[in-house]
Amino acid sequence: MSVEIYTPQAFHRQAHDALGNPQIRGNFRKAMDGLMTKRRDIFNDWDLETLRELGANIRLRALAKLPDLLEQLEANCQANGIQMHWAEDGDQACRIIREICQARGAKSVIKGKSMVSEEMHLNAHLEEAGIEALESDLGEYLVQLNEQTPSHIIMPAIHLNTDEISDILHDKTGTERTRDVDYMTAAARQQLRERFMSADVGVSGVNFAVAETGTLCLVENEGNGRMTTTVPPVHIAVTGIEKVVEHLRDVAPLYALLTRSATGQHVTTYFNLINSPRKRGERDGPEEVHLVLVDNGRSSIYQDDELLDTLRCIRCGACMNHCPVYTRVGGHTYGTTYPGPIGSILMPHMLGLEATQDLPSASSLCGACGEVCPVKIPIPDLLVRLRKEAVGEGRGNVLGAGVKRNKKEVAAWKSWQWMATHPGAWRGGTAIAGKLQVMMPAKLGPWTDYRTMPKPAKTSLHALMKRHRQEKES
Amino acid sequence: MSARDTILRRLRERTDGPLAAPKSDFAVVTGRGWSHDERLERFERWITSVHGEVIHTQRDNWLEVLSQVVSAKSIRRLALGREHPVAAEVRMELAASELKLVDSDRDVEGWQRELFEQVDAGLTSVRGAIAETGSLWLWPTQDEPRQLSLVPPIHIAVLDASSIEDTLFDVIEAHGWSQQMPTNALLISGPSKTADIEQTLAYGVHGPKELVVIVRH
Ligand code: SF4
Numbered sequence: 001m002s003v004e005i006y007t008p009q010a011f012h013r014q015a016h017d018a019l020g021n022p023q024i025r026g027n028f029r030k031a032m033d034g035l036m037t038k039r040r041d042i043f044n045d046w047d048l049e050t051l052r053e054l055g056a057n058i059r060l061r062a063l064a065k066l067p068d069l070l071e072q073l074e075a076n077c078q079a080n081g082i083q084m085h086w087a088e089d090g091d092q093a094c095r096i097i098r099e100i101c102q103a104r105g106a107k108s109v110i111k112g113k114s115m116v117s118e119e120m121h122l123n124a125h126l127e128e129a130g131i132e133a134l135e136s137d138l139g140e141y142l143v144q145l146n147e148q149t150p151s152h153i154i155m156p157a158i159h160l161n162t163d164e165i166s167d168i169l170h171d172k173t174g175t176e177r178t179r180d181v182d183y184m185t186a187a188a189r190q191q192l193r194e195r196f197m198s199a200d201v202g203v204s205g206v207n208f209a210v211a212e213t214g215t216l217c218l219v220e221n222e223g224n225g226r227m228t229t230t231v232p233p234v235h236i237a238v239t240g241i242e243k244v245v246e247h248l249r250d251v252a253p254l255y256a257l258l259t260r261s262a263t264g265q266h267v268t269t270y271f272n273l274i275n276s277p278r279k280r281g282e283r284d285g286p287e288e289v290h291l292v293l294v295d296n297g298r299s300s301i302y303q304d305d306e307l308l309d310t311l312r313c314i315r316c317g318a319c320m321n322h323c324p325v326y327t328r329v330g331g332h333t334y335g336t337t338y339p340g341p342i343g344s345i346l347m348p349h350m351l352g353l354e355a356t357q358d359l360p361s362a363s364s365l366c367g368a369c370g371e372v373c374p375v376k377i378p379i380p381d382l383l384v385r386l387r388k389e390a391v392g393e394g395r396g397n398v399l400g401a402g403v404k405r406n407k408k409e410v411a412a413w414k415s416w417q418w419m420a421t422h423p424g425a426w427r428g429g430t431a432i433a434g435k436l437q438v439m440m441p442a443k444l445g446p447w448t449d450y451r452t453m454p455k456p457a458k459t460s461l462h463a464l465m466k467r468h469r470q471e472k473e474s
Numbered sequence: 475m476s477a478r479d480t481i482l483r484r485l486r487e488r489t490d491g492p493l494a495a496p497k498s499d500f501a502v503v504t505g506r507g508w509s510h511d512e513r514l515e516r517f518e519r520w521i522t523s524v525h526g527e528v529i530h531t532q533r534d535n536w537l538e539v540l541s542q543v544v545s546a547k548s549i550r551r552l553a554l555g556r557e558h559p560v561a562a563e564v565r566m567e568l569a570a571s572e573l574k575l576v577d578s579d580r581d582v583e584g585w586q587r588e589l590f591e592q593v594d595a596g597l598t599s600v601r602g603a604i605a606e607t608g609s610l611w612l613w614p615t616q617d618e619p620r621q622l623s624l625v626p627p628i629h630i631a632v633l634d635a636s637s638i639e640d641t642l643f644d645v646i647e648a649h650g651w652s653q654q655m656p657t658n659a660l661l662i663s664g665p666s667k668t669a670d671i672e673q674t675l676a677y678g679v680h681g682p683k684e685l686v687v688i689v690r691h
């Protein structure tokens with residue numbers, strides 16, 4: 001299996017390659033069809049609209065009070081014995097985590113699933129400092145063994161099928177080649193148990209951080225999250241600043257929405273609420289717990305009333321599962337940490353529109369993503385907004401705004417606009433276009449790659465109607 | 475300026491001005507009004523749907539049921555606490571049996587490898603359960619620490635039928651969680667599982683392969 005480096009700049013080529021790869025298309029099609037059905041069925045008994053409304057409200061309330069809640073979270077975490085760190089960007093967050101590791105003389109880190117750590121390339125950073133970072137979520141572990149990045153935020157190895165996984169485990173860890181999923185799972189369990197025991201530090205993400213109580217909530221099925229946050233002597237949690245919620249009760253509806261939207265489960269196996277390091281007399285749990293709050297572009301999204309909705313996201317992945325583009329090209333094609341619709345509205349803020357200009361256009365604007373989003377993010381509107389920003393017609397407050405502005409295109413639309421608002425010119429123009437139709441170009445850029453070039457009729461509709469009326473009258 | 479201050483200042487001096495916070499109506503996650511039997515039925519349906527095993531018993535012969543589980547699953551080493559009445563009863567009743575009782579009320583550093591490699595099952599009490607999702611809620615203690623329900627391949631949980639409530643929201647509110655959170659609070663719904671290999675479910679990937687809930691009436 002070839003291991004490739006994907007970039008958002010090469011979106012079109014990568015999409016082309018993925019569309020021509022029956023393996024990728026088959027793997028995603030099968031997985032996403034199943035996920036869509038499961039999600040639909042699991043909400044059967046629920047007043048889904050009311051629940052989504054509540055979810056959206058809770059997230060909006062948290063964002064409305066964000067700076068106060070972050071301070072409250074900090075104070076309560078500190079009161080609980082959790083050490084707090086703030087990072088303006090990914091590099092700073094990596095440095096903070098490396099320094100905590102170095103202060104403990106750590107050589108090995110075991111990691112639970114954390115998209116923020118992917119966003120800041122934590123593993124590479126730690127490895128450069130001579131600290132080994134091993135993923136413990138089975139999907140992440142497989143992807144790491146295969147020297148890839150996750151292709152989905154909930155199911156990191158969804159692009160791989162059973163045979164491919166069997167090959168990876170065989171090649172990298174020496175297990176037997178098999179299609180027996182239980183055997184492969186047991187092998188990974190064996191390989192990772194040793195590593196949990198020997199790891200110096202556990203790193204995890206956070207699903208919700210509760211300001212009221214200073215609680216870090218973790219949602220998972222495998223138990224690797226619990227292992228990571230319980231077994232090693234140090235636990236470092238890392239999260240984006242937007243993950244805070246005001247009250248503990250707020251997590252009940254969000255958790256209900258998250259599990260059902262993500263994989264169609266009514267609940268996950270574990271819901272883990274961490275409040276403090278090991279207290280005196282307790283028998284297990286880490287001696288130190290740290291929380292690293294990462295901004296990395298989030299506070300600039302926060303400035304704009306419309307863009308702000310992006311920060312409501314609870315990272316369920318439902319928008320990907322339902323996106324006709326994502327389900328056909330797969331997650332790697334986007335070349336970014338977060339793929340699919342959420343990635344297309346989030347990544348431009350992290351990497352700038354120069355690098356990500358094709359992502360907001362990688363959508364049919366069918367609206368499916370907005371319809372399934374459990375916190376009602378108007379994703380299609382945000383995609384349109386970013387398209388405008390890219391061509392220089394938004395507010396200009398997104399990094400790299402205007403990068404796609406094309407002078408010829410602007411001039412063409414300007415003259416179109418002028419013609420369409422001046423009836424005389426319009427009539428004259430269409431008449432000439434009809435006469436000169438043989439001189440029209442056969443292609444109109446990429447637009448005509450998959451479309452037939454429209455040909456102006458010899459006689460315009462206006463002229464036909466006029467003639468028709470005259471014939472009737474005479 | 476520190477990163478903290480820079481971030482907070484940016485959030486406070488927001489270009490588009492202050493935001494209004496909407497009110498939240500939690501009615502949709504509470505007020506189920508289920509009877510005792512409905513709660514029990516729902517709890518059982520959901521937890522068995524995710525591979526949990528439920529065994530009903532009367533309060534006074536639950537230890538017999540436990541013995542049957544122990545022999546049916548060939549459990550030879552059972553880790554458990556000492557102080558919680560559930561653990562204390564087991565110790566009294568099964569002390570003379572062939573089953574080796576492993577103490578969990580000691581610092582894990584002293585017996586980590588034993589716990590990971592030799593213990594067949596961990597036994598814990600639970601605080602209660604949630605009917606809507608088939609979840610157990612646990613607040614691990616010094617006596618029954620966090621890893622007891624996580625590391626051994628089988629987790630046996632002892633639940634009183636009367637302690638099942640309707641929803642997670644109800645549990646958080648009724649028990650005043652926000653005033654007294656423990657080091658670690660947990661919901662457990664079934665044994666550890668993964669679907670990372672082509673969406674095929676496999677149990678026991680990192681945590682227990684089996685979850686047995688003994689429901690005492
Ligand atoms: S944007 Fe909505 S649907 Fe997509 S991951 Fe975020 S919460 Fe889920």
